[in-house]
């Protein structure tokens with residue numbers, strides 16, 4: 212039995228300090244190792260509960276690492292690590308997830324974490340073939356979405372020739388996806404990258420949104436998020452002073468109100484069941500605008516997905532205040548996450 216707990220976490224590049232502040236605020240957890248986009252922590256108790264943070268994209272029990280420029284040596288070392296886990300996991304693991312530390316800040320240098328990465332796919336296939344030969348993984352392929360409760364063996368490619376090993380149990384959608392990155396076709400024709408962000412936000416948040424309900428989006432142009440909402444079967448009203456893409460506008464369930472959200476009468480929002488906000492404005496202004504809408508007696512919004520732009524990661528300290536403010540409007544269920552497909556911002560999901 213291990214005599215301590217090691218936690219390995221992947222996050223967006225740049226979010227490490229905010230992540231460390233959150234996780235080391237939990238009693239007994241301290242920083243062990245840090246690279247951009249990859250951080251490990253240690254606790255002296257072998258049974259310590261995992262702390263959480265909106266910036267923790269993945270969390271795994273960290274069980275070892277290997278460094279070599281030879282594939283055979285890396286696999287050999289992995290075998291040794293797995294032998295050490297055999298007592299705890301005698302039947303092996305349900306899944307194998309292999310992913311790489313982000314190579315750039317999301318959205319910069321054309322880096323998108325959800326884009327296909329043939330190099331990672333090739334390494335995943337080689338590790339998988341090696342492990343299935345030894346009966347250590349049950350899945351029929353590497354990097355499949357796990358089901359809730361299943362055990363997942365994790366390999367993070369931290370640098371070329373440097374692999375870190377871990378495992379976790381899938382407990383929600385993000386922890387079921389390899390690297391907590393939504394399994395989407397990044398090559399599909401979308402109006403804007405907000406398509407992927409909205410898709411991830413809806414999946415992650417598990418808000419009880421039903422097709423046919425009316426969703427209002429503030430900051431809707433050019434329309435990637437609306438495109439996804441329409442695909443999901445919602446009626447959509449987009450509010451934005453800028454032009455919407457004609458591919459979205461022509462949909463029969465789409466309405467565009469070309470205005471700044473705060474210039475509209477509250478009655479415009481009367482039919483809004485859900486509110487999505489993705490406007491290029493500061494969090495205080497976003498919250499002020501949303502407060503004016505959802506606290507109006509003319510409006511009955513059941514829940515919302517708010518993009519709150521951090522600008523600088525130092526603003527992460529304000530997340531708790533933002534959460535409390537939203538709660539005070541009568542939305543007790545709140546979750547906050549830096550989405551894999553989002554930029555230097557967080558997504559706040561709230562519902563009644």
Ligand SMILES: C[S@@+](CC[C@H](N)C(=O)[O-])C[C@H]1O[C@@H](n2cnc3c(N)ncnc32)[C@H](O)[C@@H]1O
Pocket residue numbers: 402403404405406429430431432433434435436437450451452453470471472473489490491492
């Ligand atoms: C990041 S873009 C939104 C992308 C969009 N969600 C999509 O799916 O393509 C931000 C948008 O916020 C809009 N915006 C900024 N301030 C706004 C306000 N006060 N009311 C409504 N829209 C606003 C901008 O015009 C811009 O189109």
